[in-house]
Amino acid sequence: MPIINKLSAKSVEHLKSTGKAIRKSDGGGLYIYVKPNQTKFWEFRYTRPTNKNKACIGLGSVTDVSLADARSKAQEMRRLLIDGIDPQVHREKEKLKQLQKQFDTFKALAQQWKSTKDGHLKPKTISDNWRKLENYVFPTLGSIPIKEITAPIAIQVLRPVEAQGKLEMVKRCGQLMNEVMNYAVNSGLIHFNPLVGINKVFRKPKVTHLRAMEPDDIKELMQAIASANIYFGTRCLIEWQLHTMVRPAEAAGTKWCELDIEKAVWVIPPERMKMNREHKVPLTKQAIAILKAVKPLSGHLEHVFPSRYKYRQATDSETINKALGRMGLRNKTTAHGFRSLASTTLNEKGFHPEAVDAALAHVEPNKIRAAYKRTTYFKKRKKIMQWWSDHISKHAVGPYQVFDCKNLSAASAQRQ
Known part of the structure; x- marks a missing residue:
C-alpha cells in the first residue's frame, strides 16, 4: 500500500x-x-x-x-x-x-417556448403573457432547473397570488407554466409534465359574462353618445366600432391604407385580426360619413384614430371602455358588448346566421366544415351592414345623427 x-x-x-x-x-x-x-x-x-x-x-x-x-x-x-x-x-x-x-432552467425554457409563438400569436398577446410570467413566476421559479420542478413547488409560487384575490391571474399563470413544461416534454428534456392539473387546487375565479345591452337599449346608447362631453375623435371611434361591428382593438387600430372608400370596403390584414385571417368589412354610407368627418383630424397620419398624446400611434383599444365609463354606462355595456348588441339584434330580425357570424369575423370551430365553407357571404353582409347602420341612425339623436349622412358639417363644427 x-x-x-x-x-x-x-x-x-x-x-x-x-x-x-x-x-x-x-x-x-x-x-x-x-x-x-x-x-x-x-x-x-x-x-x-x-x-x-x-x-x-x-x-x-x-x-x-x-x-x-x-x-x-x-x-x-x-x-x-x-x-x-x-x-x-x-x-x-x-x-x-x-x-x-x-440552460435548462424554467426561465431559459420559457424563452425558447416564447420564440415558438412568434408569427402564431399577436405581439401584444406574447408580451402580455411574458409580463405575467415575469411578475408572478420567474422571481421564484425562473432559476430552478426544469427537471427539479414539481407540482408542490409550482403551487407555492402561485399561493401568494391567490391570497391577493387575483384568481384569474392564478388561472392564467398556471396555464402558461403548463405550456412551458409541455414544451420541455416535447423537447425531450423531461419525460412528463408534473404540473398537469395544478389549477384544480386553487379557488376558481367567478365567471362574469361580458356586459352588453339588449336590442331595445339601442336608443339609450345613442342618447348617451349624443349627450356625452367627449373628444370628437373618441366619439367617431365609438360610432365607427358600432357601425362596423369589429373588435375594439381592430377599430382602434384602423389605418387609412386599409380603406378603399370608392369601393366602400375596409380590408383588415391578418396580423391585426384575432384569428390571423384577413377580414373585409363592407362600408355603409354612415361608416363612410364617419371617415369623412374624422379625416381633417387624422387624414395626414397613418391611423384613423390616433392617440391624443402620441399621434404617430393608434389610440388605445381601451379608449371606448374608458369613455363609456365616463358616460355612466360602465355597468351596462363594453366596447366588445357592441358586437353582442349587433349579433342579438340581427339574429332576432331573421338575418342569415352564418352571414351574421361572417360579419363579426367569427371562425367556424369545426376545421372540417371550415375547410369546405369558403364563402364569406360578402354580398349578404353588405345588406346586413347597411340595415344595421340604418337601424343605428334611426335611433340617433341630437347633432350627432351626423353619421346617418345628413349633417356632416354640423359634426365638424362641433368638434371638441
Missing part, C-alpha cells in the same frame, strides 16, 4: 521554491507544486485507466484549499480510478452538467 499523508500543515506553510519550481508528494498521487514566485498549488497526478498515459489535474491553490481538503479531493479521485473512471473526464462531464442546468 502506498504511503500517504507525508506532508504536514506546517511543512506546507514553510515550503519554498529555491529559484525554480519544486514539487513535493503527500503520497497517493497528491502533490504540492511551488512556483518560483512562491505561489503554491495542489495537484493530483495519476495514470489514465484507458491508455495508461500520465496525467495531472489541478485541485486549487493552497490559499483556497487546505491540506485536509486536498487530501479529501485526492481520495475521491482514487475512488474514481478504482472504478476505472478518469478523474479529468469525470470533472469535465460534471462541468457540462452544471452548465446544462443553467
Whole structure:
C-alpha cells in the first residue's frame, strides 16, 4: 500500500521554491507544486485507466484549499480510478452538467417556448403573457432547473397570488407554466409534465359574462353618445366600432391604407385580426360619413384614430371602455358588448346566421366544415351592414345623427 499523508500543515506553510519550481508528494498521487514566485498549488497526478498515459489535474491553490481538503479531493479521485473512471473526464462531464442546468432552467425554457409563438400569436398577446410570467413566476421559479420542478413547488409560487384575490391571474399563470413544461416534454428534456392539473387546487375565479345591452337599449346608447362631453375623435371611434361591428382593438387600430372608400370596403390584414385571417368589412354610407368627418383630424397620419398624446400611434383599444365609463354606462355595456348588441339584434330580425357570424369575423370551430365553407357571404353582409347602420341612425339623436349622412358639417363644427 502506498504511503500517504507525508506532508504536514506546517511543512506546507514553510515550503519554498529555491529559484525554480519544486514539487513535493503527500503520497497517493497528491502533490504540492511551488512556483518560483512562491505561489503554491495542489495537484493530483495519476495514470489514465484507458491508455495508461500520465496525467495531472489541478485541485486549487493552497490559499483556497487546505491540506485536509486536498487530501479529501485526492481520495475521491482514487475512488474514481478504482472504478476505472478518469478523474479529468469525470470533472469535465460534471462541468457540462452544471452548465446544462443553467440552460435548462424554467426561465431559459420559457424563452425558447416564447420564440415558438412568434408569427402564431399577436405581439401584444406574447408580451402580455411574458409580463405575467415575469411578475408572478420567474422571481421564484425562473432559476430552478426544469427537471427539479414539481407540482408542490409550482403551487407555492402561485399561493401568494391567490391570497391577493387575483384568481384569474392564478388561472392564467398556471396555464402558461403548463405550456412551458409541455414544451420541455416535447423537447425531450423531461419525460412528463408534473404540473398537469395544478389549477384544480386553487379557488376558481367567478365567471362574469361580458356586459352588453339588449336590442331595445339601442336608443339609450345613442342618447348617451349624443349627450356625452367627449373628444370628437373618441366619439367617431365609438360610432365607427358600432357601425362596423369589429373588435375594439381592430377599430382602434384602423389605418387609412386599409380603406378603399370608392369601393366602400375596409380590408383588415391578418396580423391585426384575432384569428390571423384577413377580414373585409363592407362600408355603409354612415361608416363612410364617419371617415369623412374624422379625416381633417387624422387624414395626414397613418391611423384613423390616433392617440391624443402620441399621434404617430393608434389610440388605445381601451379608449371606448374608458369613455363609456365616463358616460355612466360602465355597468351596462363594453366596447366588445357592441358586437353582442349587433349579433342579438340581427339574429332576432331573421338575418342569415352564418352571414351574421361572417360579419363579426367569427371562425367556424369545426376545421372540417371550415375547410369546405369558403364563402364569406360578402354580398349578404353588405345588406346586413347597411340595415344595421340604418337601424343605428334611426335611433340617433341630437347633432350627432351626423353619421346617418345628413349633417356632416354640423359634426365638424362641433368638434371638441
